Amino acid sequence: MDKTCVPLNAEAETSLPIIDFANFGDGTSVEAKEIAEKFYAACRDVGFAYIANTGIPQHAIDGMFELCAKFFDLPTEIKQKAPHPPEGWKHRGYSGVGVEQVSQMVFDPNELADIRSKALDFKESFDFGNEDSTRLQNIWPPEEDLPGFREQAVAFFKVCREFQTSKILPALALGMPGVPAGFFDQYHQQADNQVRLLHYPGAPAEAFLSGEKGRINAHTDFGTCTVLFQDDCGGLEVESPHEPGKFIPAPPIPGTVVFNIGDFLMRWSNDTLKSTLHRVRVPPQKDGVAGGMIRERFSIPYFMGADRDKVVDCLPGCFGPNKPKRYEPINAGQYINMRLNATY
């Protein structure tokens, strides 16, 4: 991506850190180390950062958003030819509006049922992952209903995976004091990651303002970390690191992606890295409301997870005499399944 894609005034638009990966290269230079240290500081202090100059071709992102719009524009009965299985952990295929309700660490069935009956995340989604996975097969609509969908989606997954293995995982290890270079690679061999196409339909502003409809409630992500591509609608908000309960806007900034730490890495790092609450609300009025309607939003998170069969203990450098280990070692698969089953 061309460096000039990032607007010069991007810092003025958000108080979240913006980390420029232009000179990260293969992660071995002095400059790469400096970039990784800034990235680490953002992950520790905020849990969120914009990344500029990702190296991801802009046409791959634009093409995926076009495809995303085409998919959600299909009649519901066609989308439902690729239905998300009832089990929450089988995160593949299409979920219609109101099927999934994000909750924050609630596992009691009665309490979950109660949450679902009140709020409504007004969104639909399509999930896919590693096409070569034997554990979890992708669920695609028939080829003739959206020709080329599968091929382009699989290619996009590979683009995201390349970004993960060439930039994200190396930078995380390089920036963290006490963590050996390349440390995270061995825990993320199986590409157990998930791309989610998200569509938040437009609706009369009144439906959102009255609380009848919402976009996505405040939550943290479950896995290692997430990269988020968003369209130009706006509405993403991140909890302030300084004032709990206060949310700061994370507006779209051309030429960047949004990055955040997930709960699994927070736990793995003995709470050194932050998994921060975030939500999507009605976007700021100047872009978002036309004729009393809130416009639709598309976003594409790429959730990265550790290999299910690996057990992780507290990361090196994250514990010591003054900071005892807070958590038992845990199997990555068990942890993620526990979280996924609470959302369906």
Ligand SMILES: O=C(O)CCC(=O)C(=O)O
């Ligand atoms: O739509 C967005 O921008 C946020 C999505 C998100 O946070 C999630 O799916 O976990």
Ligand SMILES: [Fe+2]
């Ligand atoms: Fe999220």
